[in-house]
Amino acid sequence: MAGNESGADMTPPSECVVAEPVIASIAAEAAQATPGVLRLASGVAGLVAQLRRETRARWSGLDPAPGTGVTVRRDEPEPGDISVRVDLVVSGDRTAVRVATAVQRAVRDAVTENTGVVMRSIEVSIVDIELS
C-alpha cells in the first residue's frame, strides 16, 4: 500500500506485507469450516513444512496456527500478486465441485476481511471423496 505522498503529513510511503503463513492459516480455517469439507490434505512438501513448524513449536513453546493443506504463492514481479491452493478431502454427500466453489468463496472472504489481501486465484484440489 502506498502512503500519502502529496499530503502534508510526515508519513513516508509505506508497504504492508502479510506473511504467507498468515494467509495459509486463515485460508485453512475458512476451508475447514465449509460444509462438505472433511479435512485438508497436505502433500509431501506440506508435511515437511508442518513437521518443521511442530519442531519449532516444541522449542519456542508457542503453538502456531496450522496452515496444512494450503499453499500460498507470491508471484514476484507484482508483490501483491498472491495465489492460493487448497487441497481437500470432501464428503460424498454433496456435489464435490459445489463444495470446492464454496471453499473458494469462503477463503476469499476470510483472507480479504482479515488481511486486506486480494488474491489473484484460489485453486481447490480435491484429492479424495469419501463415501459414507
Add this chain to the structure above:
Amino acid sequence: MEVNPTDYQLPCGRDIEELWDQLSADPDHTDAHQRDCPHCRTARDSLLALRAATTRLTEEQVIPPAGLTDRIMSAVRAEIRRTAAVTVPAELGPVRISEQAIAVVLRFAADQVDGVRARRCVVRARPDAPPGVIDVELSIALRYGTGPAERVLTAVREAVAAAAGNGVGVRVAGCDLRVEDIY
C-alpha cells in the same frame, strides 16, 4: 577430527589439531606450556565446550512423533492423486478433482445397480472436450438371470452419469462398459 582443511596454528605456535587429538585421548591431560599459555587455555576451553555439546547431541534419543508413518503415507497418496486430475474452471480459480477420487464414486454408483458388481473403474479427462468432461472405463460382473443385459447396462450408464453429475459435478461423455464376468 579435521577442524580445518589447512593446519590451524594458535598464535603461540601450537597446532589446534594436536590439541583436539590430545583432548580426545585424555581430556584431563595438560603439559606445562598449555597450563600457562592463554591461547592454548582458551582453545582448550572452547574445544571442551564443543565436545560436551556434541556429545549431548549424539546421546539424545530422537523419537519420531506418533503416527508419523501414517502422515507420510497420506501425504504421498495426496501427492500422487493431485497429479492426475480433472480441471473444472470456476469464477475464483480452477477446481481440480482427482481422477482416482471420481473413479471411486462412479464405481460405487455402478455397484448399487441390482445384479451388477463393479470392478475396475478408470476416469480420464477428455482431452479435446471442454473442461469438466470425462471418459469412463468400467469393468463389471453381471448376475446371471438378472434380465436382458441391455437393460442392466443402460441402468449402469445412468447410475454412473448421475453420480458424476450429482456427486462430483462433472459430465460423462463416453462410458465404456466391459462385462468381464458373470456370477
